[in-house]
Amino acid sequence: MIAVTDLTKVYRMGEEEVPALAGVSLAIARGEYVAVIGPSGSGKSTLMNILGGLDRPTAGSYRFGGEEVGRFSDDELADFRRRRIGFVFQSFQLLPRLTALQNVELPMVYAGVAPAERKARAKDLLERVGLGARVGHRPTQLSGGQQQRVAIARALSNRPDLLLADEPTGALDTHTGEEVLKLFEALNRDGLTLAIVTHDPDVAAQAHRRVAFRDGLIVSDERNAA
Amino acid sequence: MRFVELVRFALGAIVAHPMRSALTSLGVVIGVAAVVMMTAIGLGAQQRVTGAISGLGSNLIIVMPNFQRGPVSQGAGSGMSLRDSDAEAIARQVEDVAAVAPSVTSRAQMNADGANWNTRVEGVTPDYLIARDLIVAQGRMFDAREARQGKKVIVVGPTVARQLWGDADPVGRRIRVRTVPFEVIGVLESKGNAGLGQDQDDVALAPLEAVRSRLVGRRFRGDTIQTIYVKSTDADSLDRVQEDVIDLLRDQHRIRQGEEDDFQTQNMASILATMQAAVATFTVFLAAVAAVSLVVGGVGIMNIMLVSVTERTREIGLRMAVGARRSDVLIQFALESVALSMAGGLIGLAIGIGGALGVAKLAGWPAAIPPWAAPLALGFSMAVGLVFGAYPSWRAARLDPIEALRRE
Ligand SMILES: Nc1ncnc2c1ncn2[C@@H]1O[C@H](COP(=O)(O)OP(=O)(O)OP(=O)(O)O)[C@@H](O)[C@H]1O
Numbered sequence: 001m002i003a004v005t006d007l008t009k010v011y012r013m014g015e016e017e018v019p020a021l022a023g024v025s026l027a028i029a030r031g032e033y034v035a036v037i038g039p040s041g042s043g044k045s046t047l048m049n050i051l052g053g054l055d056r057p058t059a060g061s062y063r064f065g066g067e068e069v070g071r072f073s074d075d076e077l078a079d080f081r082r083r084r085i086g087f088v089f090q091s092f093q094l095l096p097r098l099t100a101l102q103n104v105e106l107p108m109v110y111a112g113v114a115p116a117e118r119k120a121r122a123k124d125l126l127e128r129v130g131l132g133a134r135v136g137h138r139p140t141q142l143s144g145g146q147q148q149r150v151a152i153a154r155a156l157s158n159r160p161d162l163l164l165a166d167e168p169t170g171a172l173d174t175h176t177g178e179e180v181l182k183l184f185e186a187l188n189r190d191g192l193t194l195a196i197v198t199h200d201p202d203v204a205a206q207a208h209r210r211v212a213f214r215d216g217l218i219v220s221d222e223r224n225a226a
Numbered sequence: 227m228r229f230v231e232l233v234r235f236a237l238g239a240i241v242a243h244p245m246r247s248a249l250t251s252l253g254v255v256i257g258v259a260a261v262v263m264m265t266a267i268g269l270g271a272q273q274r275v276t277g278a279i280s281g282l283g284s285n286l287i288i289v290m291p292n293f294q295r296g297p298v299s300q301g302a303g304s305g306m307s308l309r310d311s312d313a314e315a316i317a318r319q320v321e322d323v324a325a326v327a328p329s330v331t332s333r334a335q336m337n338a339d340g341a342n343w344n345t346r347v348e349g350v351t352p353d354y355l356i357a358r359d360l361i362v363a364q365g366r367m368f369d370a371r372e373a374r375q376g377k378k379v380i381v382v383g384p385t386v387a388r389q390l391w392g393d394a395d396p397v398g399r400r401i402r403v404r405t406v407p408f409e410v411i412g413v414l415e416s417k418g419n420a421g422l423g424q425d426q427d428d429v430a431l432a433p434l435e436a437v438r439s440r441l442v443g444r445r446f447r448g449d450t451i452q453t454i455y456v457k458s459t460d461a462d463s464l465d466r467v468q469e470d471v472i473d474l475l476r477d478q479h480r481i482r483q484g485e486e487d488d489f490q491t492q493n494m495a496s497i498l499a500t501m502q503a504a505v506a507t508f509t510v511f512l513a514a515v516a517a518v519s520l521v522v523g524g525v526g527i528m529n530i531m532l533v534s535v536t537e538r539t540r541e542i543g544l545r546m547a548v549g550a551r552r553s554d555v556l557i558q559f560a561l562e563s564v565a566l567s568m569a570g571g572l573i574g575l576a577i578g579i580g581g582a583l584g585v586a587k588l589a590g591w592p593a594a595i596p597p598w599a600a601p602l603a604l605g606f607s608m609a610v611g612l613v614f615g616a617y618p619s620w621r622a623a624r625l626d627p628i629e630a631l632r633r634e
């Protein structure tokens with residue numbers, strides 16, 4: 001589904017050039033569960049952002065289902081993010097003014113889903129992440145784990161082909177982190193393709209495949225013994 | 227992406243901070259209220275001026291002595307240059323004249339039935355009614371013979387009648403003007419209080435000869451008149467009649483080419499046009515000053531919108547991350563700014579209309595709220611919202627999603 005070849009990303013800081021990705025090649029098939037690991041500053045987030053269509057590579061190719069995402073216009077990238085990608089952030093990124101239900105509805109609003117359908121779907125998704133009783137709550141009225149589960153429901157709302165999560169348990173304690181991981185596991189079992197950045201060895205152990213980064217390069221790519 | 231959803235987002239952001247939104251709109255409220263009020267007051271003044279001047283009589287030319295002409299060259303004769311013969315000549319020789327009314331005026335104390343009142347007494351001929359568009363409501367006007375003979379009869383204005391006799395019928399009563407006894411034979415119909423600060427109903431009409439000989443006579447030669455009112459048959463002939471009157475009077479007074487007239491003429495239509503133009507200019511000026519406050523209101527909106535975009539950077543990043551196009555973000559913020567501005571415009575319109583009615587009532591002004599005030603106010607406030615919301619909205623739409631999400 002995803003084919004990344006010789007991908008580089010260079011950040012310019014005034015005169016200085018910071019290479020965040022130095023030539024990454026990676027293929028992810030439909031239904032895979034990939035953990036991305038590596039020390040801080042090794043380029044994991046940079047890769048996720050490019051895969052999610054939030055950022056553009058400096059050079060190299062990123063093909064998604066046969067399309068060259070790197071050549072997309074701004075609008076095509078927005079459409080790509082909306083239709084193909086679900087993104088889960090470390091800091092949840094819920095809109096504080098909106099209820100859990102409205103937060104989950106948001107991507108569907110931009111997708112033009114009719115209000116009745118989008119409410120029903122958002123309710124289903126919140127039930128699926130175990131928050132059926134919290135639909136009317138605002139983010140400040142929810143625990144961190146609950147907020148992240150709302151964020152996951154939101155990421156799923158437009159039925160993405162790929163779910164990306166950048167340290168989704170980074171802001172959670174061990175117990176709630178585990179709950180969130182169980183949720184990912186279940187989603188993957190239902191056929192969702194997942195790529196998760198993590199520092200947590202438990203998370204990495206759960207995935208089917210571990211991709212390790214160092215200094216903007218992939219240093220190992222191995223499958224877990226099932 | 228449906229437009230209604232973007233409207234919903236925009237309104238949601240506005241209601242989320244009611245106090246801030248209200249204060250943001252305040253500038254536009256004041257601006258629109260000021261524009262509406264100033265326009266309405268200006269138009270009211272225009273109507274008042276029009277009413278006042280046309281109340282003096284339509285198609286009217288007023289001929290008076292030239293008071294400006296140097297007293298040195300004119301000596302004691304200054305200000306007394308018009309004669310009965312001038313009025314007669316105009317009536318005889320100028321074409322398209324509906325009425326010629328010579329007159330003399332004096333202020334005089336009146337006594338009747340124990341009451342007294344000081345008013346303006348006009349010595350006139352019956353044609354005066356035609357020239358000034360006056361109507362006798364009760365009794366009758368004196369006729370040409372009575373006017374010539376200087377019979378001591380008088381027609382009073384409604385104000386005089388009310389001051390001297392209250393609600394009683396004045397016709398047939400006796401009245402003393404200064405020391406001269408007159409008989410009241412009629413009462414004029416009210417002209418309404420449309421005068422330029424002058425009550426046009428506070429007047430009395432008596433035969434020209436009577437007023438000239440008994441009330442103002444000592445100061446004048448026996449055939450002197452102070453004003454000639456000339457009414458043309460229609461508006462189109464007014465200018466030509468005026469020119470003919472000037473030519474004729476120069477001839478009558480033997481004024482040589484190049485010499486200044488010893489009389490002056492005023493054409494009510496041109497006075498009206500001049501006054502209306504002046505008031506219109508004044509109105510535009512007032513509205514322009516008010517429009518400046520509208521611009522200030524717009525700058526206020528821009529300011530808060532810029533703050534809001536900065537504050538909501540993460541929200542914008544998130545919206546983009548879940549698939550909003552740049553144009554979606556642009557429209558959402560532009561709508562927010564337009565909605566704030568138009569809400570201000572609506573409130574300002576209401577305040578402006580209320581204020582204009584209030585001022586009109588206080589000033590005894592006719593309130594003139596033009597029918598286009600509402601579309602104008604809403605159109606203007608929408609334009610202000612668009613213009614001053616454009617830059618903040620563009621800033622929002624131009625944000626980079628990753629950087630925006632990282633912002634605290
Ligand atoms: N916007 C930016 N401008 C300049 N340099 C950047 C920018 N974003 C990332 N970098 C640099 O790119 C490199 C890779 O950063 P990245 O965020 O991908 O690391 P990471 O592997 O996600 O680290 P962490 O585990 O701490 O999240 C780092 O050296 C970082 O300093």
Ligand SMILES: [Mg+2]
Nearest residue numbers: 044045046166
């Ligand atoms: Mg990172």
